[in-house]
Amino acid sequence: MAPTVIFGARSGVGFHLARLLRQARVPVIAMLRPGADAAALEALGVRITRGDAFSRRDVDATLALAGEGEFDVVSTVGGRGEDGRFADEDGNVNIADAAAARGVGRFVLVTSIGCGDMAPHRSGRAIAAFGASVDAKTRAENHARRVIRSATFIRPGGLRSEPATGRGILSDDPRIHGFIHREDVADLVARVLRDPATEGRAFAAVDADQAHCVNAIEPFPLAR
Ligand SMILES: NC(=O)c1ccc[n+]([C@@H]2O[C@H](COP(=O)([O-])OP(=O)(O)OC[C@H]3O[C@@H](n4cnc5c(N)ncnc54)[C@H](OP(=O)(O)O)[C@@H]3O)[C@@H](O)[C@H]2O)c1
Numbered sequence: 001m002a003p004t005v006i007f008g009a010r011s012g013v014g015f016h017l018a019r020l021l022r023q024a025r026v027p028v029i030a031m032l033r034p035g036a037d038a039a040a041l042e043a044l045g046v047r048i049t050r051g052d053a054f055s056r057r058d059v060d061a062t063l064a065l066a067g068e069g070e071f072d073v074v075s076t077v078g079g080r081g082e083d084g085r086f087a088d089e090d091g092n093v094n095i096a097d098a099a100a101a102r103g104v105g106r107f108v109l110v111t112s113i114g115c116g117d118m119a120p121h122r123s124g125r126a127i128a129a130f131g132a133s134v135d136a137k138t139r140a141e142n143h144a145r146r147v148i149r150s151a152t153f154i155r156p157g158g159l160r161s162e163p164a165t166g167r168g169i170l171s172d173d174p175r176i177h178g179f180i181h182r183e184d185v186a187d188l189v190a191r192v193l194r195d196p197a198t199e200g201r202a203f204a205a206v207d208a209d210q211a212h213c214v215n216a217i218e219p220f221p222l223a224r
Pocket of ligand 1: 007008009010011014033036051052053054077079080087091110111112155157158159160182
């Protein structure tokens with residue numbers, strides 16, 4: 001089975017994705033920052049490498065572990081470095097470039113609601129609170145789309161660390177907004193990896209019961 005390389009697996013969506021993929025016996029490789037606690041991932045059978053997404057060399061070394069065969073990449077990397085640089089942009093640009101150079105299979109980048117064509121529909125409050133990081137994620141999406149035509153972008157709404165509801169949906173309506181639990185985002189990403197109909201597309205990810213839209217909500221028919 002082709003391995004999945006996850007960047008951002010120490011916590012949140014990336015961790016839950018590693019857990020779901022290991023349950024399905026998919027080999028998982030995860031790059032964690034030096035010193036980050038890897039015990040929970042190791043207990044799941046995840047192969048750990050150490051590195052920083054700001055370092056193209058570290059990202060290349062991680063992808064080399066996937067071998068010469070087919071492999072997939074998922075990044076949930078976000079946040080800022082000590083120097084103020086956005087990992088949301090520079091880290092994910094490194095990951096996309098390295099994945100493109102090695103001929104990645106599926107490439108899934110977890111960004112945020114409000115990215116890309118959703119930007120004009122953001123509230124003033126959302127722009128004030130997270131506008132800069134969402135704009136950085138948009139620049140990463142645009143770059144990844146240029147270097148990996150089949151890249152898929154998953155844009156979660158506000159994230160909650162509560163148990164899965166099983167009610168996560170994907171939507172390509174740029175006006176949708178709402179919340180979703182991290183476990184449900186992970187489930188959607190695992191299904192996206194198995195569904196070729198999602199290649200080359202961008203979707204908001206929200207909980208059907210915690211979503212709002214001026215239009216009728218029509219979930220993308222994602223394979224189970
Ligand atoms: N919070 C929200 O409501 C919200 C809403 C929409 C979208 N999002 C985005 O959705 C994604 C998933 O969110 P989440 O809360 O599940 O994520 P998270 O727990 O913050 O995980 C992000 C991961 O990225 C890693 N990371 C950051 N900078 C890195 C670097 N330079 N090199 C290597 N790894 C690095 C972090 O590693 P460390 O553990 O070492 O820090 C962490 O494991 C994020 O991109 C987030 O910005 C968040």
